[in-house]
Amino acid sequence: MVENRDPTIITSLISFIDDCSPICTRATNDLITKIRDAAYEAKDVLKSLIATHFLHKYGSYKHERFQKFPRSLEEVIKNIESVAKEVKGFQKDGSGLHERVISTIAGSLGSASRGSKSMVALDNDLETRILEQLVGGRKALDIVSIVGMGAVGKTTLASILFHSQLIKETFDIRGWVTIPQTYNAQEIVLAILKEIGVPLDGQKNGEQHLYQSLYGRKYSILLDDVWITQALDDIKKYFPGNENNSRIVLTTRQSELASYTNSCGSSHEMKLLNDNSSWRLLCKEIFLHKDCPPDLVEIGKVIAIRCQGLPLAISVIAGHLRKESMSKEYWKYVAENLNSVLKTVDDLIIEILSLSYDYLPHHLKAFFLYIGLFPRQYEGIKVASMIKLWVAEGFVKPSVSNCVEMVAMEYLKDLTNRNLIFVRLYDSFEAPRFCVIHDLLKDVCTKEAQKEKFCCVMKNRRFDTFFIEQSNNQRRLIIDPITREGDENNDSESDDDLTDLLIHLMKLLQVLVQMIRIGRITMFRSMIVIQRTTIFRNMIVIKIGSMIVI
Template sequence: MEIEDGSGVQDLQPRTSLGAPSDKSTMVGLDDELIQILKWLERDSSRLNTLSIVGMAGIGKTTFARKLYDHQRIQMTFHIRLWVTVSQNYNERKIVLDLLDSMNKLTDKMHKKTTSDLKLVLFQNLKGLRYLIIMDDIWDTEVWNDIRCLFPDDKKRSRIMLTTRLESVAVHVNSNALHRMRFLNDDESWNLFCEKVFGATINDDERWNLLCKKVFGEDCCPRELNQIGTKIAKNCRGLPLAIVLIGGLLSKSTKTQSYWEYVVKNLSSFITSNDDQCKKIMDLSYDNLPDHLRVCFRYMGIFPEDYEILVSKLVKLWIAEGFIEPVTSKSLEDVAEEYLLNLVERSLILVSKRSSKGKTKMCKIHDLLHEFCVREARKESFFHVTDRSLNGLPKDISTSHVTGKSLYDLPTNFISLRRLSIHPNTETNFVHAESLPTSTVRSVLNFDPMLHLSVEFLNSRLLRVLDVNSFDIPTEILKLVNLRYLACASFPRKFPSSLYKLRNLQILILRCTESSFDLPPEIWRMPQLRHVHLDKVNLLDPPKAGVEEEHCLTILEDLQTLSTVINFRCTEDILRRIPSLKKLGILYADIRVDWSDYYLNNLARLQILEALKCLFDVPYPPFLQNLTFPTSLKKLTLRGSFLPWKDITIIGSLPNLQVLKLKRNAFSGLVWEPKEEQFLQLTFLLLEENNMKEWKADRIHFPKLQHLILHKCRHLIKVPCGIGDIPTLQKIELYYCSNSLVNSAKNIYEEQCDEGNKVLQVRIVEMPTPEF
């Protein structure tokens, strides 16, 4: 359980009774994980079992496995221990020979035997023994398919451990025994850093002072190095490889404040440019990628370092850039998500946040991998990263060459500037971005919130992607006929009515910075649109067609997302233009006409709609009167609808509903008593800011619930005790709720712990204590 009150966070995880290792660990950090794996290796199961250790390059899989392999308890438990490194270039005969050599059974005569004979010798020598085999660095499932028959299962409690960067390999071997390596925390990173730089770990100020006096002399104790060193260790983001490499470099270099400050400012590039080992490790993962994944992974460097990337945005960019290969019977979005999952399983992309449906919502990559992507992109002129002063561009592309020259006078090497990413730079006030040579640019992504770009510098008809923070939309944008992706915050002015001339536009993301404005109805004449995201933007109805024009209506066959539309009218004419819509967001505000004009009853016509968000900023809308939802609906969000709890049966009967978010005043009433045989597929439930006092629910009402969030439920007295008995429940979160509600959640947690439930987590964020 996690309790937060603004002054700190307390974690209360499920109880465990694991003991401490029998000998002192020389590996910095990960002691808890070491104990868990020792427990698994020594457990009572007599059958041969396998366990995979999975993680990104440099996270310490081999070091961790070696620590287990050499542990005193392991030496006492197993009759024989064998270690074999498989690596990328798999050779079955070599693996067998290496295993025999590890057993001291390899002779000169054996080299003349066939592979089949060698396999038999290995099998016979393992027969009847309790053995531990470490297979390090496996890259292919075929390796396991070929060699699993070499290991006899005599019910002697033998174990096999594998290390791999690929989760697919681990799942193939044993999906139920998989250990994901975590990053080191700040304290573990600092201790490992000190061990590599000074040859000793530093846990407190007194030991630091003693060490400094030993290293620098009695009269020289550079306290500044402590602060800078802590920052260097922290900026390695918990990756042991980075800490070890930078620690090794600093141990052999001058230990001065100025030099260490230089290192901390250029950490990732400093490591990758000074160590061949790091480059080889990164190259191995990169070279193993198929071409279609390699280009997607390399593209990750276009985002700023440490940037949390919204997956839905990343997928749209990949599609707009043309990276996604069409697959029959699958949408481009589904294929792109498979690409992402593949990169996650290869430990190249890190999941930083999951959605309410369990999918990856936010992702990022480690700084070392980011630096690697930028370097690879620069070598191949795949993209260039710069800032408002044009730092980072090739030498021939600088303000001295650009200023005062027309695009036709620029050097021919400007054709390498295909994709341009503008990153923030707080250390400069110079703005030269308007002078960028862009006649050949295909993509522009601006991440600098202080840089306002004007369209005048966009002269490239080749431009496919334009993603900027603030952008005034003049008619000149209509020249960008190949534009596929447009994302910008627009000033409130009239949008060009000839927008439809951007016939190739697939993704449109518009956010109004001030008062709302109208998007012209001509948008309904853009058949390539796939995703439209609006904020403070009104989408006008399409022009009404006459009888003779009915057959000429533009059908937006590929439009999958339309959100969030102000006062959307669900007329038959509009809905039949968007038959493939999967996500719809609507905001109703300032309604002064009859609700029947909005035809909400027609929502059921969207037969493949999966996600619906309906927000009301009007008092007591008659929303659910005679209303039916599409049975395809998997996610529903309501806010401000003021429905009586009895009407929730309309929602509960939806056969595919998995996520339900009832935000502020979605429902009104003192008591909610769900009916049985409803919400059969619901896994996520959010209840926010309502006047409910009593919730009469049990495990039978939400049989598959995994995640419950209660937000500002200040009137609700308690969480129904039966909720804790739901077998699938993994997490309960409470934010700013009543004391009695908080206490009931704590009681549920304690009861489940007493019953041996080690899965349930509870997070409580209480109201901060007022200061007087």
């Protein structure tokens, strides 16, 4: 019976998730997935009862569903108890909790700096400002931060500065170390000692040896890809001040961390390239010091613009074009299928960007994934509409001091500080009005959403087979039957588009009926939203497992 169940099970599972580090072991992630699936199942059963009782008049069918409810609830409770027992055993064992996961993708000097110097030479002003701060400025130990989204070229810029002749001549000691997302302070200290060529004295601990090795010397230490302030605090104490213009340089994706260093240094933001800089970089990467053939200029500019200012994407696509046919037809194909070509040529970009998602706190992941569900558009996502959807979905936890809209705005600010989304337009009160997400980050959203059973996005009219094969167990379905890659800036809508949308909507409904009949959808309480504006184009959102009224 339900009355005899342990009431602390749910709170213990919530505490387990809250205590988990964003970067977890595979075993921990498996447990989180089981907790999530059990919660979804419980939510579906409860909402099915509510919907049956209050919203429908099914007669005998309704009675039949009420008879099945106690049995369904009992199965859900048993499943939750089984997961709770597994979590308790996992915590007692403790081995999985303390297993360290070291990320080697971000910050790898060989991979991250493979872009040529032309990648960052386009922003000579930024390079000059940082150099001036490194070799001049105050005598006290200074922290110089380079901040920006993943793959924007932070490590490449840091590499150029680190290996410049001026830096080599200015500092007695130079060292470079990458800070993994899950780190150990002692191992970082040992890595720095190895990097600066100082053998570890067996009579001294690493921290003491590092401090003494740097004491009285003019040094520059580069900490690449720092994720949290705690990592900086844990190792900064081993760097002596010296009052001789010594410097710590760090790269980070977290604007908040860069602001944290402002008390003892300064931060420099690396922004996405504008259209002209993107085109110049593409030309330099493909043709070196030669000019682009006149017949390729127009389509080449389209390719550069569709990279959306991300230097690593431009560098990768340039490397591909350099090896392929220099024909206008092939360049047009690349322009129309840019993201597909990028993922085929090199999946490193997606891996680098995925690290930003991996490190998100668990409560922020749903918000980020939901942003990725919006179709590509030029003007951006209307913040007010997005927040209403967040609230309607139940993502926003109520606060005693703030209304749910204010809490949601704080979550949006957090995602902005992590350089995952960007505010395109503010209103007259300096509040975000429209925000945008880079197309490659949107691809990360799509991939992670399907893996997490958060949502499945269907495109290219493959409703029959795709729907049945890919949508099983997904919580939401996004139908994007018309928008094609490269069409996001086209605001015109024809009668043929409307006819196309209606035809595919009817086809979709036929497939839904078929899936209900064969038992692939056991419960269907759905929300269908068709947005017909130049902002949202033709977007159909279907939510399975619950009902939302907007």
